[in-house]
């Protein structure tokens with residue numbers, strides 16, 4: 001499938017509108033050019049929103065909410081089921097567009113679209129399970145229960161690295177919960193957002209449910225800031241760096257809005273002497289090199305027990321040397337480019353700092369001499385206390401630490417400011433359980449004998465500490481998209497007060 005065929009499927013032209021609310025809107029007249037990170041060449045341009053277009057989008061989403069919230073939840077689920085069908089039908093071209101615009105390899109791009117489809121299926125089921133609890137009242141002939149109501153328009157701000165799946169985590173649940181969605185995608189990936197919006201709008205038309213899914217492409221400082229400060233938008237779901245997330249959290253909290261923050265990770269794998277090393281090696285490779293190190297779940301710190309340190313490191317270095325780097329759409333390629341020039345710069349700067357701190361780069365770390373933003377994945381032998389390893393550099397740098405015990409490994413795992421994902425490789429039940437216990441990993445995700453990345457949608461996804469505390473996708477993440485109401489009904493002829501309080505008529 002050629003680029004022009006992919007573009008044709010989604011109606012992408014050299015110049016495209018970038019805002020959708022009921023229909024495509026004219027914007028500010030300033031154009032955002034989407035580049036192919038594998039060549040550095042422009043793919044197509046998108047017109048950015050102006051303050052006025054943002055206002056149209058917000059008004060549409062707020063207006064649509066007043067009718068969408070009245071649609072029975074299982075019926076709302078039907079719309080999400082149809083969205084899932086559209087995604088199934090367009091899985092291949094959408095995956096190719098993700099690979100083209102973002103640079104992840106085709107297999108991972110297909111996985112990303114599959115993650116959207118999985119979310120649709122999950123949300124359809126959830127649409128019949130928006131359960132509230134009922135409690136036994138302490139008062140006679142009183143009924144006490146909770147119910148969940150739709151919340152309002154939800155702002156979804158996504159990052160370039162999962163340009164479509166993270167929208168689906170939020171948008172599918174928001175839609176079945178009776179909310180409408182305002183999506184502000186990353187400025188690096190406007191075309192994938194256009195493509196998804198086209199599919200969503202087909203479905204909205206078919207269900208006569210305009211305004212449920214809206215899109216606004218524009219600069220963070222104008223469009224994004226407006227969204228954060230908009231009192232019509234009770235919930236903002238944000239994916240991005242800790243630094244940006246801090247600003248998002250503060251801006252939304254100032255107006256008592258809610259936020260779901262999915263921020264930086266600095267994920268570690270611990271390998272114990274009793275581990276299945278073949279398994280560990282494969283998992284480490286995928287977690288560290290997959291998506292060119294640009295997942296928030298990417299493995300960044302490898303904690304090796306001294307008994308297997310040298311042997312595993314040797315195998316890892318050998319494996320790194322045979323990773324094929326290149327066009328993400330070409331068969332056999334395992335690692336595509338970084339997203340842009342700044343990402344290459346950040347990687348090289350981090351390696352320089354590591355060296356300055358006394359670390360040894362044992363393999364990789366060079367920029368490839370070709371167009372686009374290609375680098376070699378790097379392995380760095382990290383002395384204890386290496387400061388640069390405490391930062392999240394969004395690139396394929398793996399810092400390797402040597403430890404003497406499980407306790408030391410857990411201490412190191414937990415020693416960073418971020419708390420997203422973690423895993424241990426061991427066949428020792430006690431070590432595994434210790435790692436998963438309250439004295440173990442402090443992360444939102446803790447795995448045994450599988451890597452830090454590649455979570456399924458069924459569990460709640462997110463992390464602690466500077467990762468922001470948000471949870472998205474499966475489990476009970478849906479509750480954040482609704483408001484809880486606690487109700488007491490007195491069906492007696494008396495007025496007993498709770499806690500035994502008496503208050504007679506004077």
Ligand code: UN1
Nearest residue numbers: 162295296297453454455
């Ligand atoms: C992200 O990198 O922002 O667990 C999300 C994973 C994917 C999602 C990553 N399912 O790696």
